[in-house]
Amino acid sequence: MKLNLKIWRQGGKYKGEFVNYPNLEVNPDMSFLEMLDVLNEELVSKREEPVAFEHDCREGICGTCSLVIDGQAHGPMKGTTTCQVHMRHYHEGETIVIEPFRAQSFPVIKDLVVDRSAFDRIIQSGGYVSVNTGQAQDANAIPIEKEQASHSFDAAACIGCGACVAACPNSSAMLFTSAKVSHLALLPQGLVEHQKRVLAMVAQMDKEGFGKCSNVTACEAECPKEISVENIARMNREYMGAVFASDKKMV
Amino acid sequence: MATAIDSKIPAGNITEKWESYKGHVPLVAPNNKRRIDVIIVGSGLAGASAAASLGELGYNVKCFTFHDSPRRAHSIAAQGGINAAKNYRNDGDSVYRLFYDTIKGGDFRAREANVHRLAEVSGDIIDQCVAQGVPFAREYGGLLDNRSFGGTQVSRTFYARGQTGQQLLIGAYQALSRQVALGTVKLYNRHEMLDTVVVDGKCRGIIVRNLLTGELERHAAHAVVLCTGGYGNVFYLSTNAMMCNTTATWRAHRRGAFFGNPCYTQIHPTCIPVSGEYQSKLTLMSESLRNDGRCWVPKKAEDRLKDPRQIPEEDRDYYLERRYPAFGNLVPRDIASRAAKVACDEGLGVGKSGLAVYLDFADAIKRKGKAAVELAYGNLFDMYAKITGENPYETPMRIYPAVHYTMGGLWVDYDLMTSVPGLYACGEANFSDHGANRLGASALMQGLADGYFVLPYTIGSYLSKEIRTGAISTNTPEFEQVEKEVRERINQLMNLGGSQSVESFHRRLGKIMWDKCGMARNAEGLKQAIQEIQALKAEFWKDAFVPGSANDFNPELEKAWRVADFIELGELMCRDALHRNESCGGHFREEYQTDKGEAERDDVNFQYVAAWEWGGNGEPVLHKEPLVYEEIEVVQRSYE
Ligand SMILES: Cc1cc2nc3c(=O)[nH]c(=O)nc-3n(C[C@H](O)[C@H](O)[C@H](O)COP(=O)(O)OP(=O)(O)OC[C@H]3O[C@@H](n4cnc5c(N)ncnc54)[C@H](O)[C@@H]3O)c2cc1C
Ligand code: SF4
Ligand code: FES
Numbered sequence: 094m095k096l097n098l099k100i101w102r103q104g105g106k107y108k109g110e111f112v113n114y115p116n117l118e119v120n121p122d123m124s125f126l127e128m129l130d131v132l133n134e135e136l137v138s139k140r141e142e143p144v145a146f147e148h149d150c151r152e153g154i155c156g157t158c159s160l161v162i163d164g165q166a167h168g169p170m171k172g173t174t175t176c177q178v179h180m181r182h183y184h185e186g187e188t189i190v191i192e193p194f195r196a197q198s199f200p201v202i203k204d205l206v207v208d209r210s211a212f213d214r215i216i217q218s219g220g221y222v223s224v225n226t227g228q229a230q231d232a233n234a235i236p237i238e239k240e241q242a243s244h245s246f247d248a249a250a251c252i253g254c255g256a257c258v259a260a261c262p263n264s265s266a267m268l269f270t271s272a273k274v275s276h277l278a279l280l281p282q283g284l285v286e287h288q289k290r291v292l293a294m295v296a297q298m299d300k301e302g303f304g305k306c307s308n309v310t311a312c313e314a315e316c317p318k319e320i321s322v323e324n325i326a327r328m329n330r331e332y333m334g335a336v337f338a339s340d341k342k343m344v
Numbered sequence: 345m346a347t348a349i350d351s352k353i354p355a356g357n358i359t360e361k362w363e364s365y366k367g368h369v370p371l372v373a374p375n376n377k378r379r380i381d382v383i384i385v386g387s388g389l390a391g392a393s394a395a396a397s398l399g400e401l402g403y404n405v406k407c408f409t410f411h412d413s414p415r416r417a418h419s420i421a422a423q424g425g426i427n428a429a430k431n432y433r434n435d436g437d438s439v440y441r442l443f444y445d446t447i448k449g450g451d452f453r454a455r456e457a458n459v460h461r462l463a464e465v466s467g468d469i470i471d472q473c474v475a476q477g478v479p480f481a482r483e484y485g486g487l488l489d490n491r492s493f494g495g496t497q498v499s500r501t502f503y504a505r506g507q508t509g510q511q512l513l514i515g516a517y518q519a520l521s522r523q524v525a526l527g528t529v530k531l532y533n534r535h536e537m538l539d540t541v542v543v544d545g546k547c548r549g550i551i552v553r554n555l556l557t558g559e560l561e562r563h564a565a566h567a568v569v570l571c572t573g574g575y576g577n578v579f580y581l582s583t584n585a586m587m588c589n590t591t592a593t594w595r596a597h598r599r600g601a602f603f604g605n606p607c608y609t610q611i612h613p614t615c616i617p618v619s620g621e622y623q624s625k626l627t628l629m630s631e632s633l634r635n636d637g638r639c640w641v642p643k644k645a646e647d648r649l650k651d652p653r654q655i656p657e658e659d660r661d662y663y664l665e666r667r668y669p670a671f672g673n674l675v676p677r678d679i680a681s682r683a684a685k686v687a688c689d690e691g692l693g694v695g696k697s698g699l700a701v702y703l704d705f706a707d708a709i710k711r712k713g714k715a716a717v718e719l720a721y722g723n724l725f726d727m728y729a730k731i732t733g734e735n736p737y738e739t740p741m742r743i744y745p746a747v748h749y750t751m752g753g754l755w756v757d758y759d760l761m762t763s764v765p766g767l768y769a770c771g772e773a774n775f776s777d778h779g780a781n782r783l784g785a786s787a788l789m790q791g792l793a794d795g796y797f798v799l800p801y802t803i804g805s806y807l808s809k810e811i812r813t814g815a816i817s818t819n820t821p822e823f824e825q826v827e828k829e830v831r832e833r834i835n836q837l838m839n840l841g842g843s844q845s846v847e848s849f850h851r852r853l854g855k856i857m858w859d860k861c862g863m864a865r866n867a868e869g870l871k872q873a874i875q876e877i878q879a880l881k882a883e884f885w886k887d888a889f890v891p892g893s894a895n896d897f898n899p900e901l902e903k904a905w906r907v908a909d910f911i912e913l914g915e916l917m918c919r920d921a922l923h924r925n926e927s928c929g930g931h932f933r934e935e936y937q938t939d940k941g942e943a944e945r946d947d948v949n950f951q952y953v954a955a956w957e958w959g960g961n962g963e964p965v966l967h968k969e970p971l972v973y974e975e976i977e978v979v980q981r982s983y984e
Contacts, residue, residue, distance in 0.1 A: 104896075104897070105892070105893075105896070120620055120622060122619050122620055123620070124624075124731075126624070127622050127623070127624050130622065130624055130847075131622060134845055134847060134848075136891075137845040137847075137889065137891055137900070138845065140889070140891065141891065142891045142892050142900075143891065143899075143900060145897065145899060147412065148586060149411070149416055149418070149585040149586050149587050150418070150420065150421045150585045150586075151585070151586060151624065151625050151627075152421060152627050152727065153727070154420055154421050154507065154509075154510055155415075155416045155418075155420045155421060155585060156415070156416065156420075157411070157412070157416050173730065177727075177730050177731075179730065179731070179733070181733060202556060202897055203896075203897045206897070208412070209412060209413065210412065210413065210533065212413065213413050213414070213415075213521065213531075213533070216517070216518060216521045217521040217522075217524050217525040218525065219525075220518055220521065221476070221477075221518035221519060221521055221522045222475065222476050222477050222518070223522060224472075224475045224476060224519075225397075225400040226393075226396065226397040226400060226472060226519075226796045226797070226800065227468075227472075227796075227797075228475065229468070229471035229472045229474065229475035230475070231471055232430070232467075232470045232471045232473075232474040232480075232488055233432060233487050233488055235474075236482075236485060236486030236487055237482060237486050238482075238486050239482045239483065239484050239486065242479050242480075242481075242482045242486075243479075245477075245479050246479040246504065246505065246511075249477075249479050249511060249514065250507065250510075252510075253413065253415055276477065276479070277477050280477050280479070282474070282475055282476070282477045283477050
């Protein structure tokens with residue numbers, strides 16, 4: 094089938110503009126990124142610079158791919174990353190609009206590639222358990238209720254892609270940050286530092302310039318791992334508790 | 345001619361080597377560690393765990409990754425699990441049994457002492473990961489769950505849904521992030537190492553390219569550790585992430601590091617088959633599926649395209665259960681892959697291409713119920729459905745073998761040091777403990793063993809002699825020279841101005857490798873492959889085209905450099921495969937097989953590690969590390 098692409102290009106000779114690529118021949122069994130590969134092969138053969146986009150695992154787990162496709166982060170399907178979108182969901186003659194993840198804290202590097210290193214700095218601020226190599230006790234020393242471990246896992250499944258930020262009208266990073274806060278707060282291993290952690294991570298999130306949360310929940314809708322906004326509620330509780338506790342300590 | 349090389353295996357009984365090594369290895373005092381710089385290239389399981397652990401010890405660490413974040417490393421994609429000899433099942437597991445299974449699974453081509461050490465530290469890894477908050481699967485009592493993997497008769501695999509690699513890497517990434525915050529590790533993301541610098545016979549640093557600006561940078565250290573992953577993408581199509589490449593290891597090889605067993609490639613039996621020419625990568629369906637899925641093909645060729653559900657039991661050949669009753673569907677990977685190839689070569693392959701077999705869950709669903717199957721494999725089934733558009737709960741999966749892992753890599757001694765003093769290799773980047781075939785769930789174990797529990801000890805033995813060296817300057821003729829060579833090569837690539845895309849060269853290389861150095865190899869084909877690769881190399885340097893600029897973010901340039909390295913490595917792999925006149929594990933030479941079509945080893949002539957030295961523009965030089973089995977009796981591998 095033939096499709097038309099309208100792609101955001103920025104850097105080199107492009108100032109930041111949509112460029113049209115009409116009539117691209119596409120096989121329905123291709124993945125979305127394989128379609129971009131085909132486009133890039135064509136551009137290279139015409140000695141033009143290919144469209145820069147990021148990707149790696151191409152199976153929905155590394156969080157490298159991004160793209161806002163027809164206004165939706167990671168495209169039209171629920172619980173799916175861009176690299177898992179297949180062209181069989183499109184029809185002959187359709188036009189697809191492709192943009193980068195847009196947010197003040199994710200500056201565009203080139204075309205569809207943005208800088209998401211703010212997420213790393215949020216984790217560095219406290220998204221871990223302080224245990225050195227060799228300090229651990231036997232793995233079965235602390236039984237954890239299956240259900241509880243499973244809840245923690247649901248939050249730990251975040252792939253750090255940044256779609257939640259791109260989907261949010263305020264460019265808030267609450268879903269990402271709360272997923273890490275929840276993952277660790279729900280486990281006994283993470284409990285010791287839970288108050289310090291939430292304070293530090295929220296402070297870093299604000300410092301990076303991410304917006305405030307106004308409960309739009311677009312983040313959950315577009316999150317490819319379907320991370321629940323319940324995590325945001327939990328983080329808010331954790332945060333209030335931690336602020337309260339640190340106030341008490343000061344008196 | 346070949347010379348023997350020293351693997352520095354400690355003396356003593358196999359069960360005491362590592363304990364006694366740890367008790368005697370020279371240490372670096374805490375105040376001296378601060379004066380020692382260590383470079384870690386890579387942030388996957390091996391790199392992140394090594395960087396975090398060395399940072400915790402007090403060394404000055406720099407960690408480099410070409411990814412935008414350390415958490416993107418290919419380790420993130422591992423699905424099935426990680427082995428450890430915890431014996432939580434009470435099913436007869438032990439350090440010895442894990443050691444034995446690994447040596448046997450590797451077809452008696454791995455180094456005993458390393459493998460035993462790996463088994464010894466395996467339990468500590470699980471402890472460490474749980475303490476970090478890795479949410480492994482648990483039972484209703486709250487204790488850790490296990491599953492079985494191929495090539496073993498015990499359940500020793502720990503797992504985190506179908507996302508074990510993700511959770512382990514996040515654990516290591518968090519430990520690394522903590523050290524970054526504490527200032528012991530400096531992180532360089534989007535920086536690609538393009539060469540190593542050797543000064544007076546010791547590795548003293550690297551040259552990296554800042555991928556955003558194109559600038560070249562020099563970084564010096566007392567030791568350099570490559571944790572840069574495997575090179576399966578030399579085949580173009582593989583289950584590896586798209587960016588996995590050999591550049592770090594290949595460049596180190598060209599600076600003197602021997603390449604060990606480059607031809608040992610693991611072809612994974614259960615992957616989603618190729619669907620078209622445009623295909624960019626292949627997707628693995630975890631081996632854990634073989635716990636419940638049954639492999640079969642129709643007995644009659646005319647049933648190939650029939651709806652599999654309409655084919656009656658008596659017309660199906662459950663070929664693994666038939667040929668290997670003791671292990672059934674859980675035979676090791678090399679054996680399962682070859683059996684699938686044999687079935688397809690006999691014209692019984694299913695689907696349009698004829699290059700697929702069925703992996704059927706109907707019995708498991710009947711026996712355990714759909715809910716239980718969904719709980720165990722839900723995300724894998726979803727992944728399959730997304731890619732193929734078919735529902736595996738209703739119709740059997742179609743699968744075919746694909747390149748998955750490279751047992752070969754930089755040769756290292758017991759200390760994990762390459763043949764260049766001060767240059768180490770960990771994780772999939774080294775030639776590893778897996779011999780000629782890796783067992784499932786053992787790569788994650790090895791990567792983390794190297795980084796958390798082995799390197800932090802063994803590197804001390806070298807660094808303890810460096811405490812008086814002082815800071816290493818990058819302002820030396822050696823750094824200058826290597827930087828100049830890197831710059832020239834970049835310019836050369838940018839100025840090729842030919843007519844073919846880099847991608848097209850990579851695809852052609854992959855086809856040569858898969859056809860002639862893939863699941864089955866023979867001398868004739870390998871000789872042809874070497875010629876074809878040499879011709880491809882010449883053509884690349886005449887007619888490739890790299891768009892854009894060198895002073896900018898330019899993924900095409902990155903790719904061009906990597907593909908040029910892959911081409912050279914491909915030739916070495918073929919040479920290694922050609923010289924090894926035997927079949928073992930993942931290396932199957934058609935000339936050397938038993939009456940039953942099993943791999944036929946030649947222990948008299950080939951019980952050694954082939955460590956290749958870069959031969960400049962001449963032929964590479966072979967060095968041999970004889971494999972001495974003191975503990976285990978070398979036998980013909982049987983899973984019947
Ligand atoms: C789909 C899939 C599933 C798997 N499942 C399992 C499993 O269930 N169990 C198991 O045990 N094993 C599994 N494996 C194998 C296992 O995942 C890998 O062998 C292992 O994760 C490799 O880890 P590593 O740290 O050595 O390298 P990687 O994780 O590949 O990391 C390499 C790192 O090096 C960096 N790097 C590379 N070159 C350079 C350079 N030139 N400059 C700067 N940085 C560089 C990269 O950025 C990256 O950070 C699986 C593999 C695949 C492909
Ligand atoms: S919460 Fe969801 S959308 Fe946000 S980074 Fe994590 S996986 Fe991506
Ligand atoms: S490329 Fe890894 S999640 Fe899409």
